[in-house]
Amino acid sequence: MRAAGGGLTVGVADLLRRPGQWREESLEALVDGLRVTGSEVPEGAPVHLDLRLESVNEGVVVKGTTAAPWVGECRRCLRPVEATLTAPILEVFEISPTEGETRSLLGTSIDLEPVAREAVLLELPLAPLCRDDCAGLCPQCGTDRNSTDCACPTDDVDPRWAGLNDLRFE
Ligand SMILES: [Zn+2]
Ligand SMILES: [Zn+2]
Numbered sequence: 001m002r003a004a005g006g007g008l009t010v011g012v013a014d015l016l017r018r019p020g021q022w023r024e025e026s027l028e029a030l031v032d033g034l035r036v037t038g039s040e041v042p043e044g045a046p047v048h049l050d051l052r053l054e055s056v057n058e059g060v061v062v063k064g065t066t067a068a069p070w071v072g073e074c075r076r077c078l079r080p081v082e083a084t085l086t087a088p089i090l091e092v093f094e095i096s097p098t099e100g101e102t103r104s105l106l107g108t109s110i111d112l113e114p115v116a117r118e119a120v121l122l123e124l125p126l127a128p129l130c131r132d133d134c135a136g137l138c139p140q141c142g143t144d145r146n147s148t149d150c151a152c153p154t155d156d157v158d159p160r161w162a163g164l165n166d167l168r169f170e
Contacts, residue, residue, distance in 0.1 A: 008049070008116060013108035015055035022054035031117055036124045039072030047116050051089065059094035059102070060110060066119045072128040076136030077144055087123040091115050
């Protein structure tokens with residue numbers, strides 16, 4: 001495991017020399033700006049990569065997974081939520097990359113930071129839940145229905161009909 005802070009640039013000269021050759025890499029580094037609406041990778045928390053690097057004709061195929069811890073707020077009850085995500089990685093680095101499909105080799109190295117960034121950003125939840133059946137907050141009194149039942153009526157009243165009810169009482 002490489003130390004955090006060393007970045008995610010990996011030398012692949014050995015692989016490029018011999019098509020068919022492969023090796024495994026476990027990497028860990030800090031990646032900035034891993035944040036979406038609803039969740040983020042906390043500052044100082046490293047992203048892990050477990051990859052198999054395989055030499056192909058004039059390129060390297062990178063296959064594996066990335067993992068990162070994330071924190072957020074339950075969209076229903078607003079309690080803090082934290083978990084670890086894992087995301088698949090499959091990328092091809094080539095001397096002559098195809099725009100939008102494969103990535104460019106940096107000489108005899110590959111830069112895995114943009115790969116890790118894209119994979120983690122895609123996997124971060126936009127609207128996390130503390131648990132699938134979170135009961136949420138009462139929309140009327142704000143009580144956390146996971147821990148306490150409030151006395152508010154539970155049926156949802158269509159605001160248009162609520163308006164008609166008001167009229168009748170006048
Ligand atoms: Zn919740
Ligand atoms: Zn209530």
